[in-house]
Amino acid sequence: MKLHHLRDLLAIAEKGSINSAAKHLGMAQPALSRSVRELEREIGVPLLERQPTGTMLTPMGILFARRATSAVNELRRARDEVQQLQGxxxxxxxxxxxxxxxxxxxxxxxxxxxxxxxxxxxxxxxxxxxxxxxxxxxxxxxxxxxxxxxxxxxxxxxxxxxxDNTRVVLCRVGHRLSKARSLAELVDAKWVTTSITDHAEAEFSSVFAKFGLPAPRLSIQAESALTWITAVASTDMLTMSPVQWLDSSLIKGAISQIKVQELIAAPxxxxxxxxxxxxxxxxxxxxxxxxxxxxxxxxxx
Incomplete structure (x- = not known):
């Protein structure tokens, strides 16, 4: 088994087809197919199967690819480490x-x-x-x-x-609720939030529940900072974000803090x-x- 066998299999798994993987690797499709067949003969089981949507890993292929990914990453890291230690x-x-x-x-x-x-x-x-x-x-x-x-x-x-960290409430400049001083005044607003788990609404609701308040309406779950910045700057939505955002040039002039009295903890x-x-x-x-x-x-x- 050689390193290029692992590289080729993982490229097919990532790209979803032998043709796409061959283009990505800059090699001929027949050569890539031959590489995978050599690996399958050595392992003793089929690793790939053709489906109408492309080429997929077999169940055994999934198990093998998981280990192969770790091996390839470790070899990459070992090469980098040796070279960096040598200057x-x-x-x-x-x-x-x-x-x-x-x-x-x-x-x-x-x-x-x-x-x-x-x-x-x-x-x-x-x-x-x-x-x-x-x-x-x-x-x-x-x-x-x-x-x-x-x-x-x-x-x-x-x-x-x-x-440790804390959060602040943010709104667009000129928002009608900008002078609010408690979370109770904000429960009727629409909100955009990020999440550190797959349960954004539960995370969000728990903040208000801590202060005996009902959960407001969660309108957008953002997967990136750019999403919540865009939503808050261009609509009447509010967000709770870590306090460090107050120092960011990305929001200055467009987004401001609503200085509520509650101390809102952050992870x-x-x-x-x-x-x-x-x-x-x-x-x-x-x-x-x-x-x-x-x-x-x-x-x-």
Missing amino acids: SVQGTVVACVSGVAHISLLSEALAPFYEAYPHVKLRIIEGVYPMVEARLKSGAVDFYIGAAPEGGPAPDLQLVKLF AIVLIRRHAIPPTPAAEYLCDMMRRPASRYNLKK
């Missing part, structure tokens, strides 16, 4: 970073990171923990920095709290990565550069 500044770092971590941590980390590793390619995913848990476990994502997940991470992942901002396998020097350096500004928020407790 090379090549390689790739893949990180999932929440909106808050973007504006409060990543913005200060990029310049020093690229001074130390000018040729390392960064792939930054904006998101929250549930969407990348499987990729963290497989090694496809080096680390996550963002809101702490309910119940903590999977057993083979390590969590480090960077700082802590955490770092999550694999427990047993150390990151590459470049990934470790980016983590360090993002943890430095986090210390300022801890001093504000």
Whole structure:
């Protein structure tokens, strides 16, 4: 079994057809088909099956691909680590970073990171923990920095709290409710929210329930910061967002705070990565550069 066998199988699984995978890899379709057949002969079971919608992994193929993904990622990381320890500044770092971590941590980390590793390619995913848990476990994502997940991470992942956090209520500039001073005055408004679980309405309702209030109407569940910024800036919807957004140039002049009297807690901002396998020097350096500004928020407790 050779590395290109694993690469070829995973490309087909990702692209959904041999033809698309061949174009992605820059190789001839017959050569790709031959590579998969060689792998199937060695494994002893079919790994792919043709369906009307494309080429899919068989049940055994799914199991094999799961292990193959981890193996390919580890080989990529091993190559990067050896090269970086020898003085090379090549390689790739893949990180999932929440909106808050973007504006409060990543913005200060990029310049020093690229001074130390000018040729390392960064792939930054904006998101929250549930969407990348499987990729963290497989090694496809080096680390996550963002809101702490309910119940903590999977057993083979390590969590480090960077700082506790609070939320503020935001509205468009000139909103009729901008002078409100309590959540009770906002229960009839329409809201847009993000979520750190698959249960956005339950998360949202719990904030109001804590203060003995009924849950307002949740109109939009946003999967990115751009969605809630657009919705709040262009409509009468409100949102609850981490306090760090008040310092963001992305909302200045268009979105302002409704200064309610209630203190609204937010999930802590955490770092999550694999427990047993150390990151590459470049990934470790980016983590360090993002943890430095986090210390300022801890001093504000």
